[in-house]
Amino acid sequence: MNLYHQLIENPLFFKWIYHNSPEINDYWDHFLSEHPNDAEVIREFKAGFEQHLQYKKHQLSEKEKKELAIRILKKIEQVDHKKRYRKVIRLTMRYAAIAILFLMVGSALTWFFMEDTISERYTQFPPPQNLNIQEPTLIIENEQEIALNKGQSELEYSDKGQIIVDKEKVIEDESLEKVKMNTLVIPYGNHSTITLSDGTKVWINAGSRLIYPSRFTDKTREVLLVGEAFFDVSKMEDKPFVVKTPDIDIKVLGTQFNVSAYPDENVAHAVLTEGSVEISHKSQSVFERNIILKPGQLASYNKQNESTNIYDVDTEYFTSWKEGYLTFTNSDLNRVVKKLERYYNIHMKYLDPLDGSLRISGKLDISKEQDVVFEYMNSLTGLNFEKINERNYLIK
Structure with a gap:
């Protein structure tokens, strides 16, 4: 056949x-x-x-x-x-x-494309797992690299120009007048939280990068995301907050939402838990309207056919990762497996790919040891998650 x-x-x-x-x-x-x-x-x-x-x-x-x-x-x-x-x-x-x-x-259109190019030079980097950087790292202005705690790290920017790293190390910014572009790299197997200079708090999921300025001085507060993050945006009505990804942009004033835009996935999506967001995609024509999401809705953008669908969802399913557990209700096993791969920085292969369509429900505490988590998965699915080595599992 x-x-x-x-x-x-x-x-x-x-x-x-x-x-x-x-x-x-x-x-x-x-x-x-x-x-x-x-x-x-x-x-x-x-x-x-x-x-x-x-x-x-x-x-x-x-x-x-x-x-x-x-x-x-x-x-x-x-x-x-x-x-x-x-x-x-x-x-x-x-x-x-x-x-x-x-x-x-003429020149007006030239400026429009130049502006897009400025954003693209950040969003077109290789995926984090392919960079030479294998540990959680803060890169300041592509000049200084600061190692962060493995597993879970934390950054906080103060209004005085200080960067507090993992609640103990303080980095002084000697030039407050110069806005520096920073990159937070969080490889697979790690997580981070960051409080930006405007008070916005961001939870960064495994295998992600956030690119942001040390201070917001423009008419919009713009950051660039490759991967997944949850945003709790500080409200500033005169200065909208914009999350740019390689495929979609999300514009808000003050709200809470989750964005998933991994380069190796065919779908990018945004889930709104509170407030309102406006979504546009990069291939959008001038005749298409932006999408306005309501709380409890998910916007799913398909990169192949460049279409966007709206779903009513249980937001906990998409946001509970930042609390250290996964929630799934009648979900495909494949979706849960992909999240486990990122969280633990491992690779899992099916003996029979059709097993990925098995639908399961439950709540998984991923903060526990891997062996405990996979014992639970064995009993929940009726399958065997066999450990081949430290980085590889076989599902059979």
């Missing part, structure tokens, strides 16, 4: 297309990361369905879904070389259109 027919016989593939959810997205993100050689083929097959669904109005039966899959498979095989040709034409037209826009609009 080839890959296409395996997908057709897999009910989770049709669920991914017809009944999408954050959990099923996480399952397939993990599956694609485990099968990188098949990832492009699988996404192409899925795209064929999504193109058809733009015109299909009635609900398809399981038989009709499989019949449609066969037709799409034949089409892929017949027009592969034509598709590549069309892609080249589209790229050529896109760059030609950009050139025309620059000629028409």
